[in-house]
Structure formats: structure tokens, C-alpha cells
Amino acid sequence: AQSVTQPDIHITVSEGASLELRCNYSYGATPYLFWYVQSPGQGLQLLLKYFSGDTLVQGIKGFEAEFKRSQSSFNLRKPSVHWSDAAEYFCAVVSPNRDDKIIFGKGTRLHILP
Amino acid sequence: ETGVTQSPTHLIKTRGQQVTLRCSSQSGHNTVSWYQQALGQGPQFIFQYYREEENGRGNFPPRFSGLQFPNYSSELNVNALELDDSALYLCASSPPADGRAYEQYFGPGTRLTVT
Numbered sequence: 001a002q003s004v005t006q007p008d009i010h011i012t013v014s015e016g017a018s019l020e021l022r023c024n025y026s027y028g029a030t031p032y033l034f035w036y037v038q039s040p041g042q043g044l045q046l047l048l049k050y051f052s053g054d055t056l057v058q059g060i061k062g063f064e065a066e067f068k069r070s071q072s073s074f075n076l077r078k079p080s081v082h083w084s085d086a087a088e089y090f091c092a093v094v095s096p097n098r099d100d101k102i103i104f105g106k107g108t109r110l111h112i113l114p
Numbered sequence: 115e116t117g118v119t120q121s122p123t124h125l126i127k128t129r130g131q132q133v134t135l136r137c138s139s140q141s142g143h144n145t146v147s148w149y150q151q152a153l154g155q156g157p158q159f160i161f162q163y164y165r166e167e168e169n170g171r172g173n174f175p176p177r178f179s180g181l182q183f184p185n186y187s188s189e190l191n192v193n194a195l196e197l198d199d200s201a202l203y204l205c206a207s208s209p210p211a212d213g214r215a216y217e218q219y220f221g222p223g224t225r226l227t228v229t
Contacts, residue, residue, distance in 0.1 A: 004156075032216050043118070043204055043220035044157070051216075090156050094216050101170060102147070102218065104156030 002027050004093050006105035014113045015083050021076040021108050023091030031093040033074040035065055038088045038107075047089075050074065061085070086112045116141055118207050118221035126227045127195050135190040135224045137205030145169070145208040146188040147218060148180060152201045163188055192226075200228045 003026045013019055025031060032051050036044040048059025055067040065076045074091060091105040119138045127133050139146050145164045149157035159172035163182035177193040186207070192199055202225050206218035 034216075034218075036220075041222075043222045044206075044218075046217060046219070049217065092156075096216065101159050101172060102216070103159070104149075106154075106156045 002031075002093070002095060002103055004091055004103050004105040006089075006091055006108050008108045009106070010109045010111065012111040012113060013081055016080050019076075019078045019081045019085070019110070021089050021091075021110070023074045023076065023105060025072050025074065025091075025093045027072075027093065027095055029095065030069065031095045033065075033067060034092040034094075034102075035059065035063070035074075035076045036090045036092060036104075037061075038090065040087075044090065047076070081110075081112055083112045083114065086110055118205060118219055120203075120205050120221040120224050122224060123222070124225045124227075126229065129195055129197060129228055131195050132191065132193045133195060133226060135192075135203050135205075135226070137188045137190070137207075137221060139186045139188070139205075139207030140219050143207035143209050143219065144186050145210075146182055146186065147206045147208070148188070148190045149204040149206065150174070150199075150201045151204055151223070152198075157204055160190070195228045197228050200226060202226075 005024045034049045035047040038044045047063050050057050050067045088107045090107045094102045121136045147162040148160040151157045160174050161171040162169045166182045179191045182188045202223040204223045206220045
């Protein structure tokens with residue numbers, strides 16, 4: 001069965017420190033991959049996406065993610081976090097031209113220490 | 115450019131009642147998807163509408179139904195509400211298929227509480 005795993009429920013980092021949020025997927029082929037961010041009481045905002053091509057993708061707000069086929073991973077990174085980055089982050093995948101349903105991970109809550 | 119809007123923001127219903135949630139898609143977007151997000155969980159796909167027809171459905175019972183109108187706005191209807199239906203309901207719209215159909219732009223959601 002298709003699945004998306006975000007192993008870390010909560011992550012705490014200090015402001016200015018680097019960040020990596022993990023995402024692993026289980027699909028028969030290379031899916032389309034996404035990262036979304038959700039601030040409290042808000043909807044989801046698309047940070048970045050990977051369809052094909054360069055495996056390192058740049059997104060908004062200084063985020064980037066790297067697709068690693070051999071590890072079935074699509075980890076989100078940021079070199080230096082800001083207090084405003086505190087939010088919930090969701091990895092999502094869709095298998096194009098198969099069932100086209102987007103499947104979200106359960107999310108990682110990011111806490112920022114001043 | 116107006117983003118995705120949803121109404122109402124919050125709603126409290128009693129078990130067994132029916133509810134209708136509304137969504138206006140982003141300008142130029144012709145596909146609307148609905149998601150249920152329970153507390154502490156990721157969004158779960160309910161269904162998607164394209165050109166006023168259902169275009170895919172997740173694992174939700176038939177009492178979850180929807181509509182899409184010619185202006186691409188959409189409604190989510192839930193009959194015979196159950197306590198477990200309490201959740202944030204998110205609507206997302208997507209641009210026409212040109213490689214961007216999978217980009218989802220989300221509204222702020224409707225918080226439904228069933229008592």
C-alpha cells in the first residue's frame with residue numbers, strides 16, 4: 001500500500017540553527033512529492049514540489065528539499081531557522097496517472113527556541 | 115488574485131444532523147479537492163471535483179457528498195453526522211492540467227465540531 005512516513009512528530013531547534021525534517025514514502029514508482037506548512041488555525045501553504053529533473057529543489061521561505069530515490073526520501077532542509085518557522089510541516093505524495101490521490105504524512109511539529 | 119476561501123469558519127452541529135460547507139476556488143482554478151484533517155493528523159483526501167463531476171474519492175462513506183458549480187466553487191455535504199466527523203475540513207483548488215494540476219492551494223478550513 002502507498003504510504004508516507006514522517007518519523008518525527010515533534011522537533012525543537014534553536015533560532016538560527018539548521019533544520020532537517022524527514023519524509024519517506026512507499027510507492028511502486030517515483031511519485032510527485034510536496035512539502036506543505038500549516039500555521040496554527042491556517043490552511044496549508046505549498047513550500048516546494050518535485051516532479052522530475054534536478055533532485056534538489058528550492059522552495060519559498062528559504063526551504064529546500066532533496067529527492068533521494070535510493071532511500072525513498074524527500075527531506076526538507078533550511079540552513080537557518082527563524083522564529084516564524086514554528087509550524088506543522090506535512091510531506092505529501094501523489095502517484096501521477098495512477099489514482100492521482102494525494103496522500104499526506106501525519107506531520108512534524110516544529111518548535112523554535114529563542 | 116483572490117485565494118481559496120471557505121465558509122463558515124467554525125460550525126457546531128449535533129450528532130445526526132446534516133451540514134454543508136462551502137468553498138470558492140482560486141481564480142483560474144478548475145479543480146477542487148476536499149480533505150478532512152482530524153486533530154493531530156495529516157489531511158485525508160475525501161474527493162475531488164473537476165468540471166462539475168466527481169473525479170476521485172478517498173475512503174469516505176457515501177454520506178459525504180459534494181457538488182461543483184459552473185464557477186468552480188464547491189460544496190461538501192455530510193449527512194447523519196457522527197462524533198468522529200469533528201475535524202478541520204480543508205478545500206484546495208488546482209490550476210488546469212498543464213503539469214500543475216497536482217499543485218494544491220488550500221483555503222483556511224472550516225472547523226466542524228459535532229456534539
